[in-house]
Amino acid sequence: MNSNHFEITAEDKNARTGILHTKSGDIETPAFMPVATLGDIKTLPSWDLRELGVQLFISNIYHLHLRPGEELIKNLGGLHSFMDWDKPIATDSGGFQVYSLAARRIVQDDGILFSSHIDGSPLRFTPEKVLDIQMALGSDVMMPLDECVGYPIGKGYAKEATQRTNKWAYRAANYFKTADYQGLLFGIIQGSTYTDLRIEAAREIADIGFDGYAIGGLVVGESNEQTWEVLNSTIPCLPRDYPRYTMGFGKVGDILKGVMKGIDLFDCVIPTRNxxxxxxxxxxxxxxxxxxxxxxxxxxxxxxxxxxxxxxxxxxxxxxxxxxxxxxxxxxxxxxxxxxxxxxxxxxxxxxxxxxxxxxxxxxxxxxxxxxxx
Ligand SMILES: [Zn+2]
Incomplete structure (x- = not known):
C-alpha cells in the first residue's frame, strides 16, 4: 500500500516529519490539533488562529449536528466559510461524545440510538449518517463511527465493541467509496487496554485501507503504563506510509513520547481548557x-x-x-x-x-x- 496524500520528509529513528495533503491545503506533521468543540476554539477568532500558526483543528460533529445542524452550515457555505477558516479542518465521528454526553445511549449492531443532552430528542448515528454529516460540513479529515467503551471494561464487552467498530469501519469505507468527495477518511483502532484486541483491530482496519489510522479509546482513565503498552503493540501493526493519530493525546510528555514512536497527529482540549x-x-x-x-x-x-x-x-x-x-x-x-x-x-x-x-x-x-x- 502506498499513500499519495502523505509524504514522509525526514526520519529520526521511529520519529518522522511529513506533509499531509488535504483538499484545503497541506499540513506539516507532527501536528497538534486544537479542539473546536462547538465550531470555535474558545476565546480565539480565526485571525488569531492564523497568527498563532494553527494549521488545522478538530471539530465535534455530535455538537454541530445538535446545534445548529449540518444543513444550516452547509447552506451557509460549509464549516470553513461558517468559521472563516480556509485551512484544513478535521472532524470526529461523534462516537466519543455520544458515549460521554448523551442522556441515553443504546448501541445496536446497525448504529447508536441516543438522546440529545440539550433537549432529550431521540437521535441515531449510523456509519453512513456520520459520514453524511462530516461531508455536509466540508471536513478535510474525517473519522468513521466507533464505539467508545471507557475504562475499566471487561474483555468480553471490549471484544464485542471492537468487532462492532471494525464492522462499522467496513461500512464507512464502502459508503465513502460511493461518495464523490475529496476529504480523507481515517480508520479508528479500538480494543481498550487488551493488546491482543488492539493488534487484531489494527490489522483488520489496515486491511480495509484508510487514508490514515487513529488510535482511539485511550487516556480515558487507564494508567500511563497501560496506555503505552497498548501503543507499543499497536503502532508496529499500522502501515508506515500513512499518517497515524493518537486521539485525545495532549500532555507535553505524551506528545514527545508519541512522536518518538512515530505518531503524526495529536489533539486535546487541555491547552485551551486549562x-x-x-x-x-x-x-x-x-x-x-x-x-x-x-x-x-x-x-x-x-x-x-x-x-x-x-x-x-x-x-x-x-x-x-x-x-x-x-x-x-x-x-x-x-x-x-x-x-x-x-x-x-x-x-x-x-x-x-x-x-x-x-x-x-x-x-x-x-x-x-x-x-x-x-
Ligand atoms: Zn507566551
Missing part, C-alpha cells in the same frame, strides 16, 4: 498564575516565549485579571497556550529533521520534571 483556569504551559512546566507568589511579579509568563501575551503583559497583571474574573484573562491565557503548543510542534519537526529529536525531547522532559508545576 488556559481558562489560569494554567500556562512553559518549557519549565505548567504554572498556575493564581498562585500568590505571582501577585507582584513583573516578568512575562515565560521570558523565552514570543507570543503576544508574553510580549505585552506581566504575570502580576494576568493574575489580577484572573482574580477579577475578567474575560481578557481567558483570552490571554489561550493565546499563550496555543502558541506554546504550535511552537512545541515546530521545534519537534525541526529536531526530527536535524536528527536530534531524542536528545532534545530528553532535555525538555528533564526540565519538566524539575519545573515549577503547581
Amino acid at each position: 488556559a481558562r483556569t489560569g494554567a500556562f504551559y512553559t518549557r519549565e512546566g505548567k504554572i498556575n498564575i493564581i498562585n500568590s507568589r505571582f501577585k507582584d511579579d513583573p516578568l512575562p509568563i515565560s521570558e523565552e516565549c514570543r507570543c503576544p501575551t508574553c510580549q505585552h503583559y506581566s504575570r502580576a497583571y494576568i493574575r489580577h485579571l484572573f482574580n477579577s474574573n475578567e474575560i481578557l484573562a481567558k483570552y490571554l491565557a489561550t493565546v499563550h497556550n496555543i502558541f506554546f503548543y504550535m511552537q512545541l510542534m515546530k521545534d519537534i519537526r525541526k529536531h526530527i529533521k536535524n536528527g536530534t529529536i531524542e536528545e532534545w525531547s530528553g532535555k525538555i522532559l528533564n526540565r519538566y520534571k524539575g519545573g515549577f508545576d503547581v
